[in-house]
Every structure is written in C-alpha cells, then in structure tokens.
Amino acid sequence: MKKDSTSPSTGTTDAKTGRRGFLGVAAAGLAGVMIAPGVRLIEIAQAGPPASAPSPGASNKVRWGMLIDSGKCTSGCTDCVTACNTENGLSGGTRTTDSQWIRKIEIKEVRTGKTQSLPVMCQHCAEPPCVDVCPTGASFKRADGIVLVDKHTCIGCRYCVMACPYKARSFVHEPQNDQKPDVPRGMGTVEGCTLCVHKVDRGEQPACVSACSDAGHGAMVFGDLNDPNSEISRRVASYPSRQIREDLNLNTGVRYTGI
Template sequence: MKQDKTTPSSDTTDTTDTKTSRRGFLGVAAAGLAGIMIAPGVRLIEIAQAAPVGVGSSPGASSKVRWGMLIDSGKCASGCTDCVTACNTENGLSGGTRTTDSQWIRKIEIKEIRTGKTQSLPMMCQHCAEPPCVDVCPTGASFKRADGIVLVDKHICIGCRYCVMACPYKARSFVHEPLQDQKVDVPRGKGTVEGCTLCVHKVDRGEQPACVSACSKAGHEAIVFGDLNDPNSEISKRVARYPTRQIREDLNLDTGVRYLGI
C-alpha cells in the first residue's frame, strides 16, 4: 500500500519518540528480568557476574585452559566411596539408591577378561572435547565451556533426555521430583537433566572439585585435578610421564578425565 503523502511531517517525530521510549522500556524490562530468581538464592545477574575461572586467569572461561582429572586406579580402593559422598554433600544430592535419584559420580568395578584382574574406579561425566550430549541436544542446553567443562543450561533444558541416551558413560541423571533445600551455588530443577560439573562453582573460585579434596583428605591421593594444557601442571606432568587411558578411546571423544593403571 502506498504511503499517504498528505501525512503531517510531525508524525515522523512522534514515531521516532515512540520507538525511543519503547526501546527504553525494553531496556528497563531486560534489566529487571536479570534479577528474577531461577533457584533459591540464585539470580541471573549473579551468574553473569561469576568469578574468574581459576587463580590468576582473566574473567570467564578461557580456551587456553583445559580442565581435567587423572584417576590412579591403583590408589582407588574397592568399597571406598569418599568421592561419592563428597559429591553428594557438595551438590545437594540425596545419595539415594533409587533409579530416579540423581547420581553425578559412582564407583564401578571393571574386570580384565584375560587375567580376571578387577579394579575399582569412579565414573562421572568425562567432559569430552567432542561431547555426544552436546551434539544431540535440540535446544543447546547441553554445552561445553571454552575451558572444556561440559554443563547443562537449566533455563533451556526441555527434559527430552536425548543427552542421557547419547552419553556412553551413563553419566547424566534426570530430575523426576521437586527439589528442596538446594545449594545456592548449584541450581537444579525438576524436569531437567544434570551431571558432574567438575564443581565448576569451586573451580571458578580457584578451588579443587569436592571429590578431589575428599580423596586427598582421606589420604588416598587417587585423583589429580588441573590444567591439561599447562605442561607445568601436576596432571600434565603425570600424563606425560605415565601411560594413561581414556574410557572408550575408540569413540575419539578426547575425554578430560584420564585413568592410570587400567
């Protein structure tokens, strides 16, 4: 439809003012939404202003860092669940045995068929460089940070559980029931998927994941955490010095969790 050439020129000014006012309103609205509570004690604005990753690094996750774990199976005792207990406590998990209970880390027993040798290992999200859970997620809720930590965005997770099926490590859980007494640093939610975060809230403060600290405190020293990209880090030195393995190496996922002695 052609524009009416008899329209007064003042209408242009009115329209511009209206657009400006509308933009101003939307800006205020967006700022207000940033403060909406997404979980007890957690707000979007606080997450956006999260602390830097690691000690001495620039704000935000950096691709210069690749966080990872090295687990020494020779030091991991069968029947010891210190890492599991620490994970449950730190992240507010029930630690229950029902199939519907979330389990971010679990102990498994593996057996060498030829020799019959058995070993006990902790199994959690392996924080793959090429994570299948990210590939299959239809909304982008499953994502990998620049520093290699694989997480789930609870805001856009629709609970389809494609990532649960895609994970070859059975490392993801679905929240079936309403949650009470959540941890401030670990927002969770019914109807969403979750898994090991490498205690990202602690890592971002320059601290060790809870399972690593618990294993060390108990005197086992079976788990080493650090920057795989830093040749001077303890984890990199050990990986370079000893033959380590990745679970399901045939999948070429380049996991951030490595194992020694398997």
C-alpha cells in the same frame, strides 16, 4: 485579507510530525535516564555483565581435566561419592530415579581375574555426544572443556542421556527442595557432573578431589591439561594413562592410570 498559504490539512500534519518528534526525543531521553524506579541504564552499563554471563575463567587456553590412579582407589571407598552428593545437594540414593553424578564401579580382568575399583562420572569430552544430540543447545561445552547443562533451556527430552556412553547423565524426576545456591537443579531437566564448576571458577578443587586428598588416598588429581607445568600434565607425560572407550575418539578430560 490575504489567505494563509498553509492548508488546514498541512497544518495538522506538521503538528503531528512535531509532536512525534518531540515524543521520540523525550522517550530517548527517558530511556537514557530511568527504566524502573531507582534504576538507571548508565548504572546498568557500568555494572558490567549480569551474573549469568560466562565466567571470565572459561578460557580456551585452559583444558580442565582429572587423572584417577586406579592403584590408589580402593574397593568399598566412597569418599568421592559422598563429597559430591554433599557439595551438590544430591540425595545419595541408588534408585534409578536418583541422580548420581559420580559412582564407583568394579572392573575385572578376564584373563587374570584382577579386579579394580574406579569412580566414573561425566568424562567432559572434547567432542561430547551429549552436545551433538541436544535439540535446544542446553547441553554445551565451555571454552575450558567443562561440559554443562543449561537448566533454563533443557526440555528434558533425554537425548543426551541416551547418547552418553558413560551413563553419566541423570534425569530429575522429583521436585527439588533446599537446593545449594551454587548448584541450581530442577525437576524435568537433565544433570550430571560439573567438575564443581562453581568451585573451579573460584580457584578451588572439585569436591571429590579434595575429599580424596583429605582422606589421604591421593587417587585423584585435577588441573589444566594444557599447562605442561601442572601436576596433572606432568603425570600424564610420565606415566601411561587411558581413556574409557578410547575407540570413540572423544578425547575425554578424565583419564585413568593402571587400567
């Protein structure tokens, strides 16, 4: 009887190769069909980007900014501060451990003695120092100029707090309860004014601007600094405006008139 030309060892190898090939094809097929009960990869692909993906509205064609008229901002008025606290779920406390995304300050002209009241918040710099010093990339600037903090990657080192010349960053010292769905906060992280980015992405105004307008003050204007036809651009072009700490050349998105 003629002996089979395939040795036992070769036959075993071929069998293993065949099984691996079959399993590889099967796995690829299953991966294309199901990754969890009731979830198909094709459905995930068709669903588009996840909710955490950058908003389509974050375009470098836009530069969101705010213009504050100090002549219309009265001493003692805290409508913008209250609106910010309410919108973002802040306590409104003034302890050093309380988060303050916007605060009212009083400035005085030494020569004339004239005093003015101004709201100060994150200035949303084009060259933000907080972003430069952040070791994890948690502090970042969107394409449309809004400066934010990614809570998932913030390690609470507070380098950005020290780097900000406007004292606009706060560290969250305590556990956060009853948070607003659009404004995630977390103990051990840093936060600051977001220009109410969740509202801006819906085509709305920041809470402070809306409150100032509703109260009839009209001291705050929000809009696209890159659009020459926007109200904020027309005002900046028509009236002298200044940036706080212009000497730092940070090109802030928040401007002031009358100071």
